[in-house]
Amino acid sequence: MKYIIFSLLVTIAAMFSITSCSDDDPACTELTWYEDADGDGLGNPDVSQSACEQPSGYVTDSSDTDDSGISSAVSTPVSAFDEFNSDAVTISFDGSEVTIESNGLPNHTSPFWDSNNSLYIDPVVADPNQMSPGAIGERNFSVTLPTAPEKAATTTATGLGSIGISVTGAPIFNGQEGPTADLSENIASGFDYAGGHMGPTGYHYHTESVDVPENTTLSFDDEKLVGILSDGFLLYGRKCNATDDYPTDLDESGGHTSSTQHSDGTEFYHYHIINEYYIGSYILLFGADLQGTPNRIM
Ligand SMILES: [Zn+2]
Ligand SMILES: [Zn+2]
Structure with a gap:
């Protein structure tokens, strides 16, 4: 008996769906759509509507924790990646990600090269x-970064070790020199003109390079690209190409949104070396918190 009733219900349901197909309003499967105000592909779980077809500005995802409507997701200008030392750095794009691999060998002279090396x-x-x-x-x-990095809801402190990859291929460090040690003037006085020295994980930079004739590649008091940090934002020298001067609108991380020599007028968020002494007469490359989400440099 139960089976007969069930069959009957199925039949009626089938008839209904056939009938509804012949209506003016064709049969459709309504989905729940979530507002994506900031256009990052993630929807706001608090703002939704049901519809058969995707409404403009809505997505099926409902996992956006910060659908602020302010999007900083501008793609990093591709020409900036041409600045990297291609002898050391390999850059590969895959969809919305870019992977940067480096052998860590900088393309400039240094007393930290083996004395047999031509760059010594x-x-x-x-x-x-x-x-x-x-x-x-x-x-x-190796690090994999978003091609259109975004500012995160909260900033993140950088730690000991690589916080970015410089255009020469050598890693960028912050102002930490050991698990419990900050840079001192003593340590910095052993840096080469590039602002680098050796550590347990190899050659790396802490500070801006020095204005000496030997320095033909690295940024000193200019707008040159220094590298890319682990949150995917570019780091430039102390000056900005947008104004040919020291930017005056930097946030606490040295970042702002403007065009650069790589962006053909498009404004995007990037960092600058902050134009102030860190210790003595040394200027740190980056000593603040990251505004984006850090990715692991392996
Ligand atoms: Zn160091
Ligand atoms: Zn700038």
């Missing part, structure tokens, strides 16, 4: 007594 020079600015031990050797760094 005697110290120009480094105090030989303060130079960290070891010689530049091949490493293997």
Whole structure:
């Protein structure tokens, strides 16, 4: 008996759906759509509507925790990636991600090269007594970043180790020198003109390079690209191409939104080296919190 009633219900339901197809309003499967005000592809779970077809500005995803409507998702200008030292750095794009791999070998002279290397020079600015031990050797760094990085809801402090990859291929460090040690003037006096030295994970930079004739590649008091940080935002020198001067609208991380020499007029968020001394006469490359979401540099 139960089976007969069930069959009957199924039949009636089938008839209904056939009938509804012949109506002016064709049969459709209504889905719940969530507002995507900031256009990041993630919808706001608090603002939804049901519809057969996707309403403009709505998506099926409902996982956006910050659908603020203010989107900073402008793609990083591709020409900026041309600035990276192609002998050391391999850049590969895959959809909305870019992977940067580097062997860590910078394309400039340094007393940290082995003395047999053609790029070896005697110290120009480094105090030989303060130079960290070891010689530049091949490493293997890799990081995958969004091609259109966005500012996160909260900032993130950087830690010990690589916080970015410079255009030379060597990693960028912050103002930390060990698990419990910050940079000191003593340590910095052992840096080469590039603002770099050796550490347990290889050659890396902490500070802006020095204005010496030997420096032909690295940013000093200019608008050159320095590298890319682990949240996917570019780091430029102390000056900005948009104004040919020191930017005056930087946030606490040294970032602002403007065009650069790579963006053909398009404004996008990027960092600058903050134009102030960190210790002594040394200017740190980046010592603030990241405004985006950091990705692991392996
Ligand atoms: Zn260091
Ligand atoms: Zn700028």
